[in-house]
Amino acid sequence: MNAVMTPTAERPLLEVEQLRQSFKVPGGVVSAVADVSFDVRRGETLGLVGESGCGKSTLARSLVHLPGPTAGSVRFDGEETVGASPRRMRKVLRRMQMIFQDPISALNPRRRVKDVIAEGLAIRGVSVAETRRRVEQVMREVGLDPERMGERRPGEFSGGQCQRIAIARAMVLEPELLICDEPVSALDVSVQAQVLNVLEDMRSTRNLAMLFIAHDLSVVRNVSDRVAVMYLGRIVEMGDADEVYRAPAHPYTRALVDSVPDPDPRAPIRDTRLSGELPSPLDPPSGCRFRTRCPMAQPRCAVEEPELGPVSETNGDARTVACHFPLVGAAHDDTATEGASR
Template sequence: MLTVTDLVQRFRVPGGMMNAVAGVSFELGRGRTLGLVGESGCGKSTLARAILQLTKPSEGSVRFDGQELTTLPKAGLRTMRRRIQMVFQDPISALNPRRKIFDIVAEGLVISGLPAEQIRPRVEAVLRQVGLDPELVSDRRPHQFSGGQCQRIAIARAMVVDPDLLICDEPVASLDVSVQAQVLDLLDEMKHRTGVSMIFVAHDLAVVRNISDDVAVMYLGTIAETGDTAAIYDTPAHPYTRALLDAVPAPDPAAAPSGPALGGEIPSPMNPPSGCRFRTRCPIARAECAAHVPTLREIAPGHRVACHFPLVGEAAVFAEEAIADAPKAEAAPAAAAAEPTPEAGREAPKQG
């Protein structure tokens, strides 16, 4: 359904150009969910917005159901966006505070030209699907609802036009844990009922594992590893993917981190390292990593990794020895290692 090829997104900032997304390629099948994970500032949200053409990509191709989106005129994009909807990260600021809930949810139908007599029953039906009583909420405004309820309204607004692709930009990051579970269950239920494809952007790996069919791991604007969820979580092939999984807290106060803490800081996207962008923090980096950019190559059916020495096959022996020799992280520093230090041009770290 969706094919992204060599997508580049540059921004002019004080001091030069910043490559927020640097040559990303992936495919999304019909009816499947792709989890897009990585540290804050790696380019996940920028990639999501570029796919929807909210910010025009600097280079590359985005093909949706055979149609090239990057060359579509505004009229064509308006028609196509009915089939591609987005749920934004902050549910409260994403809703117009001056409008009533019914009007917010119905807006997409009004813009698409649906007859007025068909709009009300459709809006009321989708509000019930997300667990809201239309008789109680239709005439109220966003400030009268909790964050979880606002996110349900945002999901209703996206789903009322019956899209083929739903892009969720960290839809549960600002919600309490109990509310997160409700929203995730709602998204999963709607996916199975309607067959909608999803791109689920998140930095919480536990959340991504529960909702995704496939996972793409981003680092500093590039794809480090991609594959089906079981392959990524059970046999990670990129040292960065393994470090992310090692940093996930275990539900045991006595448990020690299983892997080494990442060293150094995330490089600036304005001046990324030569060769592999992860090499300055990688425990198994060698000279070749600085000399050549690793290509995203297949190491198993459907499992691809951008690493000269992936943690599989013959290279895994060297990798395991290097990781074993690296100093283990303490519990507190391990959590800190998962958070980047703030730099210009990047969003601040978020709490999962």
């Protein structure tokens, strides 16, 4: 990403550059997130997809300092948060909230719902009358009756209702950026649609920016303006959601897109299996991290790590891809050449 500041009107709300997150474990150091860069504009939804264990949730937690990044830069509205004091970070987090994957465990089971939602306002010192008004308003916005449900505990609600409570708890602070970590993965399909509608209403009425993390590609496509594809701690492709799904440029993205079930029973069956297992982040492959599972890998892939760059210099495609041999312009059939470097 370009480190030069743009005018305030054009500057992204969130700018992430070369973010790293590492953890010491028995046997070495796990590089869970490695040199990840992206931005999120005001009112935009950026979808983040990838297999379980690729670092999506770790990245999300790093943005809100749970814990903070090992290295790199995270700027919110032009202000650097990496290395910021706890007091300064608390002020930033008022404008940047997160919804966690498990809605039930994310809520205090001993507190009443209205108190769970109001906790952030109480910490900020908002008056009792204003707190009551805002809690009741946001509960109605997410489809909860404050009169009947405000006095109950989270354990009395279903998973979908608990997720609505979690959304209300985040939105009562009127954030500008909402980080959604697998917000519907634990819910039934019909409930997923309801929660997604709530998020979309919030986004449209409040000009809310969202980082939407999920492994369900169908969900991500429906809610996102742009999509970033993550593999083993790195972003391998990023661009307009429709373009990424229509013509994947990275072999891993293509495998993910092809794995989405086709509702047409007459559609040909596609072999979407990836060879091999997901490598250990303790000992990632040299060069391209995807090369051990890539049907198009060549000797160069083993020694040279691809950088995230433009898909094409000539056709105006705004997407970026980290691949020495991107699929753009290829026939997109299922007869890719087996790689020589495994």
